[in-house]
Amino acid sequence: MNIILMLIISVLVSAGVYLTLSKDLLRIILGLAILGTAANLVVFYAGFLGSSVAAIIDSGLSALSSEAANPLPQALVLTAIVIGFALLCFALLLMVAMVKQSHNRDSRALNLTEPQATSAEDRNKPAVMEAE
Amino acid sequence: MSAIVISLLIPLILAVFNGFVKTRWLFSLNIAGSLLLMLSSLSLFATVIQQGQISVQFGGWAMPYGITFSADGLSALLIITIALIYLCVLLMMQGHPKWQFANKVGKSTTNESGLHESDSYDSDSQSRRGFILLQGLIASTIAITLTADLFNLYVWFELMLMSVLGLLIINGKAHNLEAAIKYFTLNMLGTLLMLSAVGFIYGLTGQLNFSALQTAAMQPEIQPQIFIFSGLFVLALLMKIGAFPLFIWLPASYHTLPLPLMALIGGLLTKITAYVLLRLSGQVFDLSFMLDALGWIAVFTMLSGVIGAAYHWDLRRILAFHIVSQVGFLLLGIALASQAGAAGTALFLIHNILVKTNLFLIAGAIWIAVKHYDLREIGGLYPANALLAMLFLINAMALVGVPPTTGFWGKFLVLQETFNQQHFIWAIAALFTGLLTLYSMSKIWLEAFWKKPPQQQPEIQAIPRAVITPIIMISFFVVAIGFYPDPVITVLQTAFAPFYGHTAR
Numbered sequence: 247m248n249i250i251l252m253l254i255i256s257v258l259v260s261a262g263v264y265l266t267l268s269k270d271l272l273r274i275i276l277g278l279a280i281l282g283t284a285a286n287l288v289v290f291y292a293g294f295l296g297s298s299v300a301a302i303i304d305s306g307l308s309a310l311s312s313e314a315a316n317p318l319p320q321a322l323v324l325t326a327i328v329i330g331f332a333l334l335c336f337a338l339l340l341m342v343a344m345v346k347q348s349h350n351r352d353s354r355a356l357n358l359t360e361p362q363a364t365s366a367e368d369r370n371k372p373a374v375m376e377a378e
Numbered sequence: 379m380s381a382i383v384i385s386l387l388i389p390l391i392l393a394v395f396n397g398f399v400k401t402r403w404l405f406s407l408n409i410a411g412s413l414l415l416m417l418s419s420l421s422l423f424a425t426v427i428q429q430g431q432i433s434v435q436f437g438g439w440a441m442p443y444g445i446t447f448s449a450d451g452l453s454a455l456l457i458i459t460i461a462l463i464y465l466c467v468l469l470m471m472q473g474h475p476k477w478q479f480a481n482k483v484g485k486s487t488t489n490e491s492g493l494h495e496s497d498s499y500d501s502d503s504q505s506r507r508g509f510i511l512l513q514g515l516i517a518s519t520i521a522i523t524l525t526a527d528l529f530n531l532y533v534w535f536e537l538m539l540m541s542v543l544g545l546l547i548i549n550g551k552a553h554n555l556e557a558a559i560k561y562f563t564l565n566m567l568g569t570l571l572m573l574s575a576v577g578f579i580y581g582l583t584g585q586l587n588f589s590a591l592q593t594a595a596m597q598p599e600i601q602p603q604i605f606i607f608s609g610l611f612v613l614a615l616l617m618k619i620g621a622f623p624l625f626i627w628l629p630a631s632y633h634t635l636p637l638p639l640m641a642l643i644g645g646l647l648t649k650i651t652a653y654v655l656l657r658l659s660g661q662v663f664d665l666s667f668m669l670d671a672l673g674w675i676a677v678f679t680m681l682s683g684v685i686g687a688a689y690h691w692d693l694r695r696i697l698a699f700h701i702v703s704q705v706g707f708l709l710l711g712i713a714l715a716s717q718a719g720a721a722g723t724a725l726f727l728i729h730n731i732l733v734k735t736n737l738f739l740i741a742g743a744i745w746i747a748v749k750h751y752d753l754r755e756i757g758g759l760y761p762a763n764a765l766l767a768m769l770f771l772i773n774a775m776a777l778v779g780v781p782p783t784t785g786f787w788g789k790f791l792v793l794q795e796t797f798n799q800q801h802f803i804w805a806i807a808a809l810f811t812g813l814l815t816l817y818s819m820s821k822i823w824l825e826a827f828w829k830k831p832p833q834q835q836p837e838i839q840a841i842p843r844a845v846i847t848p849i850i851m852i853s854f855f856v857v858a859i860g861f862y863p864d865p866v867i868t869v870l871q872t873a874f875a876p877f878y879g880h881t882a883r
Contacts, residue, residue, distance in 0.1 A: 271559065274563060278566050281567070281570050282566075282570055285571075285573040285577070290577075291577070291581065292578060322576075322577075322580075325533060326532075329536045332540070333562075336540070336543060336562075337566075340543075340558055340562070343547075344556065347555065359553050359557050359630050359631065361695070
């Protein structure tokens, strides 16, 4: 089980890194989402998989039995999944808004926030973005 | 209830209230909230001075199981600073209609995209959203200074990231969106690294609580691995701080924010992250294996920050690049890993939050006066407004590190420790950075204040009181702590005393 999970994590990380290095915005965001899944699996893996006994305290007892699964990593992963999902939705909507405005998904064309090149003759023109 | 809980609850409750109070009460509500936050942080500070470190266990769970929040002198001082600059930034928002969330930027830009033409983009809900995000930002920064749990730290970092992203796009123009995507990509990568590091560290030690981790990390059988995983965590923090090769997102995104927000975010976020690194390196992980690397990263960060600033003519960009260089200085202080170095770094951190915010606010005042950020397009502010010029001079000198300002003491303590540890090249790089900072600041001074106004410049406007008052308030603290640094330094040294007692490096 651990070996399988390890292989899955490594495949996910390599796929995520490959997509993130692309120039297309959608691929970058999807790559980050896949990397996020890999990170979630890492947290999950950290909880020493192996036991499948539910982490519920039986009636009459005051503590978990020793063979129960560790509930903490599951709580952590659940939190991380929710956060990751919210950020993924945000990023996708952001990209849609950008594509609607600029009709462009190429990350190399993202130069609105950079100062425009100034040459000697247009030094008198504003090289600064309009104020908010 | 403990002052820790109250300081955390105030912004969270306000965030909820911002969702449904009448729009005309929003501003007063948030001002009242920031004053309350100031009071509760002062009471927290008083408690900490009397009792030393205090902590709260949430849910009544015993020590290693529940989530711990703890405060010492440094975190209490930091929360006071956060409350102060939050109040100032809020006041500043009244300075210009364009700086309030309720401005109708979305409606005036009619592009073919159809993004802002719907009625849902009305100013009421926009200002609600803005204040909710602002309170989320304040809540997350306060929680990051207080939390003593590794996973909880990650969650608050996520809240901070979300709030900043929301504030970045609140005006919805093309360059805002672009800045948000640049900010998102690198910070998200840092967040994911942080999450994996938390997972690995938990898997290795079985602990998430800071003090339990500190003991667990000492075990000899996990020695080589814990270095790798704590190094991974530090790498994630370095990405979010804006350290040398990974700082490009910072000057690419900060300057698109509306100005008072730029002051808050530019002044606060990277410093809070640096605070986390300062805390972790002393109290939780033994980072001595990577201190040399951290020092060299610090040197390159400092130099690339000031050199970037020297190239630019946009006030906001110059200040954004200076954030990078001062982060480098903070990293240098962290790399020293001694009690004196940490106390100096902490003083520099608080100084830097105040001064950086104030310089951004002054940039806003300059914009109010001449309606431009380009230094080549403006001039003649000194004869027009000598008070603003003096305030700029005080803060610029504090940034450079001229006595008697807070900047001098922070730099002095860190550099003294650097020389004591015989890292001469690092110290020389830091001093050279100071020189280049002086160059940038005198560039602003010469161009904006002393130069004759260019012909096409519109008439210089008077600066409203709502804009100048916050600047005076922060400048007062900059000078006051500069004249009497002793109490602050004592508090900070007490805060770090338990952690560096044994490591005489």
